[in-house]
Amino acid sequence: MKEMLKSWRHVFKLDPDREMDEQSLNAVCLSGTDAIMVGGSTGVTYENTVDLLSRIRRYELPCVQEVSDMEAIVPGFDLYMIPMVLNSSDPSWIVGHQQQAIDRYGYMIPWELLVTEGYIVLNPDSAVAHLTGANTLLDTSGTIAYAQVADKLMSLPVVYLEYSGTFGDMETVRAVHHKLTSAQLIYGGGIKDLHTAKEAAAVSDTIVVGNIIYEDLDQALQTVLAVK
Numbered sequence: 001m002k003e004m005l006k007s008w009r010h011v012f013k014l015d016p017d018r019e020m021d022e023q024s025l026n027a028v029c030l031s032g033t034d035a036i037m038v039g040g041s042t043g044v045t046y047e048n049t050v051d052l053l054s055r056i057r058r059y060e061l062p063c064v065q066e067v068s069d070m071e072a073i074v075p076g077f078d079l080y081m082i083p084m085v086l087n088s089s090d091p092s093w094i095v096g097h098q099q100q101a102i103d104r105y106g107y108m109i110p111w112e113l114l115v116t117e118g119y120i121v122l123n124p125d126s127a128v129a130h131l132t133g134a135n136t137l138l139d140t141s142g143t144i145a146y147a148q149v150a151d152k153l154m155s156l157p158v159v160y161l162e163y164s165g166t167f168g169d170m171e172t173v174r175a176v177h178h179k180l181t182s183a184q185l186i187y188g189g190g191i192k193d194l195h196t197a198k199e200a201a202a203v204s205d206t207i208v209v210g211n212i213i214y215e216d217l218d219q220a221l222q223t224v225l226a227v228k
């Protein structure tokens with residue numbers, strides 16, 4: 001499954017803390033997207049995650065959990081994406097929560113299913129930037145440097161450029177992409193239609209589409225066409 005992740009070009013991110021009716025979930029799961037990622041920065045619980053996973057499992061597509069709270073880790077996902085927010089001002093969001101979770105779950109951890117994401121949070125107004133105290137005042141060179149910490153110093157499999165809630169600077173995304181040797185570049189933030197999806201897909205390996213699913217489902221479904 002870890003190998004499959006590399007081929008994913010489009011992913012829908014569903015938030016367990018938000019409502020979705022069956023018809024909308026059906027449309028998302030049959031949209032042609034490569035996978036569903038389940039996660040959010042706040043309000044994610046064991047209960048709302050189990051509920052969403054069990055509904056998604058009626059469909060055949062891969063489903064991964066992006067872990068933001070160790071209390072909400074649910075068995076049964078295909079992969080577990082583990083963020084490390086590299087530009088956080090608080091080390092607990094880089095290695096602290098991860099160390100505590102490993103200490104707690106110990107021998108139960110299916111290591112072959114864990115994928116570490118080197119997160120670079122770039123929208124100062126996002127929930128995740130506030131939560132993690134991210135230093136979002138980075139120019140392109142500073143952003144590349146974080147990406148290279150992930151790719152070259154830490155050998156992380158994924159660099160995630162996170163503009164959650166706003167469409168990012170595509171020149172910065174392109175520049176980061178060019179500098180990566182091994183890591184997969186995931187881009188997320190503000191993709192709201194086919195046009196923005198195409199722009200982001202052109203400069204990254206994988207695009208993640210989140211909020212628009214809940215705001216305008218028809219536009220969200222169009223974004224899949226950007227990678228087909």
Ligand SMILES: CC(C)=CCC/C(C)=C/CC/C(C)=C/CC/C(C)=C/CC/C(C)=C/CC/C(C)=C/CC/C(C)=C/COP(=O)(O)OP(=O)(O)O
Nearest residue numbers: 040041068069070075080083097098101109127128164165
């Ligand atoms: C049997 C079994 C399955 C055992 C468990 C094994 C397992 C999977 C162990 C995991 C061990 C481990 C290392 C866990 C990590 C624990 C943890 C809490 C790490 C911290 C992660 C972190 C840095 C969180 C900060 C927030 C963050 C980066 C969240 C990612 C998702 C995100 C950015 C969503 C966007 O947020 P959203 O709510 O949509 O925001 P908007 O409001 O802007 O839309």
Ligand SMILES: O=P(O)(O)OC[C@@H](O)CO
Nearest residue numbers: 164165188189190210211
């Ligand atoms: O919700 P949006 O802005 O689409 O961002 C997607 C994803 O990167 C959020 O973690």
Ligand SMILES: [Mg+2]
Nearest residue numbers: 015040210211
């Ligand atoms: Mg969101």
